Amino acid sequence: MNNHEASFADWAARPGRHIVSLSGGKDSTALAIYLRGKLPQVEYIFCDTRKELPETYEYLDKLEAYLQRPIVRLDDHRGFDHWLEMYGGMLPSAQVRWCTRKLKIEPFEKYVGDDQVWSYIGIRADEQRNGYISAKPNIKPIYPFKEHGLRIADVERLLEESGLGLPEYYEWRQRSGCSFCFFQRTGEWAGLKERHPALFEEAKAYETDRGGEHFYWRQRESLAELEQPDRMKQIKREHLIRLEGERLRRPNRPLIELVGAALDSEDDDSGCDICHL
Template identity: 55%
Template structure:
């Protein structure tokens, strides 16, 4: 007898995976909703997931790595993860997900939209078959907006203060303006991120920083904050001029920027 596959939908705390979970509600009763928790996510993400869980009427399984970020950081001799060395995704998201999935057949639901063209499979394990319900149903960005609005869940709450992505509070995919907003919204988290960076100063071979533009110690200075804000406003205005038909919403501009960045990981940010 052929084994029946499990159905797994992984949420990141981002808008697309959330909209997909809402879209799939009731369609696959045995669906397992999962979230790979680094324990370094934004508080808003945890709140949002609780809200989604209540809406789905089903538990979102929190998958945690056996060993957390600090363990791996020590193992990597204090080298902070980066776009080029994304060990955090591997050890805190991907491997725990693959362990949870196991070796039996699985159908994995991924929230890539109809207006996107990218390979966004979470894992390449041969027992995982990836499906893209939004692509099949022709649901694009506007469709996702509609699903989120009609459910009453809305966009992830961190987008209200201008963070474009889900993921760890110190995620290196953040743009400088997002670091400024983190500083203003969650100064304590900014301090923690800076602590990691400060500690990396002692590493042989140079120190490491989360943000390519400048270290957080420098970024938090009022002059830097002012400059970053000014640069962001100029950038926003340029986009406004080149896209006159688009409604000018600050968070949307950031979301668009994030979407342009195809380097980001599906499991962390979708």
């Protein structure tokens, strides 16, 4: 028995529920594939905000067919608009991530209750983050990719060999989550405008001015400003410059990494560890 097989045997022997939380992104999907058939009665869950991209739902359907196991769709039932009203119209932000708490964390913790849970998290060995660690003592994290040294190339291999490939939104966006996620980079907002104009309009409609206080998704400009033709041209031009710079700097890296690096260089905020797994 090699070290990886020993790990699988050790995890499988642990009493309690074994849960893989899916985001609709590449890493959690690759983890579900990696663990397929290796854990007893594994549960696959997806916390649905009901505001996800169409590509995310399509990708989850494909994964469910591949796994031949149901993916439990959890949601708060009251939805984003309810909590927006409860927070006085204040849009979620990096400083106040009520969307993560109310639409992701709380439905998950309600679902598992007080059961002993082993939560398998798809963070890779080449990442410097830990993801969501519950404060509840009955929920214990396990990081198979970190323990086994799997990196981005391994994730891409798992997805290709399964036939699923990458989610289609990776052509223009580097994170799963709500269509109007405030962590989106400038180029991703432009991509939403071009790929899903109705969803862009929905996001724009949420922006308001109340009593002189701006509730915008982006701190520096409203979506009405971002969508102006000259601004859109500028965004595209600057993205191509960054992408070419990444190609020159790292000529042997896959396109997904180059696009991600080009997008990340536009803004300083890091993505949400819950939605981006």
